[in-house]
Amino acid sequence: MIDALRDAGRIAVLTGAGISTASGIPDFRGPQGVWTKDPAAEAMFDIDEYVASREVRVATWKHRLAVPAWTAEPNAGHLALVELERQGRLTGLMTQNVDGLHQKAGSSPELVHELHGTVWYVDCLQCDRQIPLADVLPRLESGDEDPVCEVCGGILKSATVSFGQSLDRTVLERAAAATAEAEVFLAVGTSLQVYPAAGLCDLALKAGKPLIIVNAQATPYDEEATAVVRTPIETTLPDLVTRP
Numbered sequence: 001m002i003d004a005l006r007d008a009g010r011i012a013v014l015t016g017a018g019i020s021t022a023s024g025i026p027d028f029r030g031p032q033g034v035w036t037k038d039p040a041a042e043a044m045f046d047i048d049e050y051v052a053s054r055e056v057r058v059a060t061w062k063h064r065l066a067v068p069a070w071t072a073e074p075n076a077g078h079l080a081l082v083e084l085e086r087q088g089r090l091t092g093l094m095t096q097n098v099d100g101l102h103q104k105a106g107s108s109p110e111l112v113h114e115l116h117g118t119v120w121y122v123d124c125l126q127c128d129r130q131i132p133l134a135d136v137l138p139r140l141e142s143g144d145e146d147p148v149c150e151v152c153g154g155i156l157k158s159a160t161v162s163f164g165q166s167l168d169r170t171v172l173e174r175a176a177a178a179t180a181e182a183e184v185f186l187a188v189g190t191s192l193q194v195y196p197a198a199g200l201c202d203l204a205l206k207a208g209k210p211l212i213i214v215n216a217q218a219t220p221y222d223e224e225a226t227a228v229v230r231t232p233i234e235t236t237l238p239d240l241v242t243r244p
């Protein structure tokens, strides 16, 4: 059961919104989720709506500014995964989160594979230039509600993956490689309903690796998992990564 994790030399980890809720960042589909409370907010995460409507872009930037990612601090769950890396047991840390808290906690950027992008960078949808959010933030704060690219005038968008956008191929390849390299696959704080992120579990299962799930709610993979843990992530993970 959980011993499969404690005994494993090499572990691949997938994290979702559940690991960051203890840091004050709301999830999307949970009881207090962004989309649960305001279904219209889902339009802000659709690339076609974003490109077509200035109104949606203005609302999205306002939402971004209000999101506590800028001031949020990593919690014991993030720190436990830093410890796993320090022990030399982490093959890769795949995350569906865009908050950058794994890196802020101290996980090596080269081991963190951000499947859905990051809020810390901004993309120009026209010339593909990527700029740090820190360069755009002052413009937003000084009243530019829909900032455009200073080079080409194109639409700017947070470097996160919206509905209708494909995931970064290189990131996906690295995630698959980290999964292949591991003895055990650990899924933390993710409902495992979004693909291709959830498909990493299939990769692990097909290769006969134990799948350990730590999540408050049921997931479609619970039956195939070697162990399912429902206790809070920020207390569970530090315990799990500490060898007895």
Ligand code: ZN
Binding pocket: 124, 125, 126, 127, 128, 129, 149, 150, 151, 152, 153, 154
């Ligand atoms: Zn541009």
